[in-house]
Amino acid sequence: MAGLNDDAQWIVLMGFLVSFSLFFLAMVLNQSVVVGQTTAEAVSEFPKDDIRGVRGVIIQSAYMDNPDRTGVQNDIRTLSLIRQNSVVSFSNTTNGAYTYIEIHYNNGVTVYNETWRSP
Amino acid sequence: MVNTEGQLYTIEGFAAALIMLMTAYLVVNATSIYTPGDTHISDMQLEVLGSDALAMINTAPNGTSESPLQTIVETNDGDMFGQIFNNIVNNRTKPGQDHIQFMANVSYVKSDNTVSSTTLLDKTRSLSGGEHAVRVSEWVIVEKKFPDSDSLRKRAVLVEVLLWRD
Numbered sequence: 037m038a039g040l041n042d043d044a045q046w047i048v049l050m051g052f053l054v055s056f057s058l059f060f061l062a063m064v065l066n067q068s069v070v071v072g073q074t075t076a077e078a079v080s081e082f083p084k085d086d087i088r089g090v091r092g093v094i095i096q097s098a099y100m101d102n103p104d105r106t107g108v109q110n111d112i113r114t115l116s117l118i119r120q121n122s123v124v125s126f127s128n129t130t131n132g133a134y135t136y137i138e139i140h141y142n143n144g145v146t147v148y149n150e151t152w153r154s155p
Numbered sequence: 156m157v158n159t160e161g162q163l164y165t166i167e168g169f170a171a172a173l174i175m176l177m178t179a180y181l182v183v184n185a186t187s188i189y190t191p192g193d194t195h196i197s198d199m200q201l202e203v204l205g206s207d208a209l210a211m212i213n214t215a216p217n218g219t220s221e222s223p224l225q226t227i228v229e230t231n232d233g234d235m236f237g238q239i240f241n242n243i244v245n246n247r248t249k250p251g252q253d254h255i256q257f258m259a260n261v262s263y264v265k266s267d268n269t270v271s272s273t274t275l276l277d278k279t280r281s282l283s284g285g286e287h288a289v290r291v292s293e294w295v296i297v298e299k300k301f302p303d304s305d306s307l308r309k310r311a312v313l314v315e316v317l318l319w320r321d
Contacts, residue, residue: 040159040160048167059174059178062181066185070186073196075196076195079199080195080198080199080289085202085206085292086292089294090294092294093294093311097296100309104308104309107308108296108311110264111264112311114264114270115262115270115311115312115313118269118270119313
């Protein structure tokens with residue numbers, strides 16, 4: 037270190053510290069711009085109402101008598117596939133006093149499975 | 156022998172180069188968003204509002220009879236639908252109406268197992284293409300014969316509403 041002027045090293049160090057902290061603050065700010073958008077997109081893309089609707093109508097159909105039930109359940113599968121881009125499959129079994137419905141929903145992004153038991 | 160002078164300057168040079176490189180990387184790598192960040196938030200609100208409105212119309216008043224939506228689909232009463240839906244989505248706490256426009260379709264399965272739609276309510280204002288419209292849907296089970304469908308029987312149909320803020 038011969039001949040090197042080592043004055044004011046603390047000032048140089050503090051300069052580095054301040055500039056790096058500014059840099060990281062800018063990174064945080066950069067990320068915060070998209071927070072509202074990604075949140076809203078996540079909510080919009082999650083098919084909550086589709087699942088709730090198809091689940092409700094499947095349960096409703098389980099209480100119908102044939103031949104109405106076959107027709108309605110076919111309608112549910114076809115309309116889900118074509119108008120809501122989702123594959124829906126379900127089956128019901130009766131065990132004692134209870135009716136069990138297995139519901140499977142898949143729209144390529146969200147998968148939902150449920151075994152519903154009648155009250 | 157190597158000259159040991161100017162070591163601090165060398166370090167400073169490296170640090171400056173690193174900062175410049177990282178800044179350039181961040182700028183080039185940054186995602187560009189051309190739409191205002193809150194467009195999607197209002198889409199989301201509109202979707203929730205529409206789904207809730209449809210769920211309300213599809214609730215039978217006393218739990219046993221038909222829901223208003225079932226009656227509307229069975230009698231194809233678009234005016235009634237427009238009136239009820241408009242009341243739910245466009246009423247505000249403060250005086251004056253909101254400006255949500257909408258149109259409604261009913262999708263059903265034809266006898267050859269393909270899907271077709273009938274217009275329940277035509278659009279309340281013409282679409283210019285710049286709107287952020289969202290689609291909401293509600294299932295109903297109705298007893299009705301649709302065009303190109305087999306005989307009168309109970310069927311599940313999908314009431315689809317496209318709504319946008321004018």
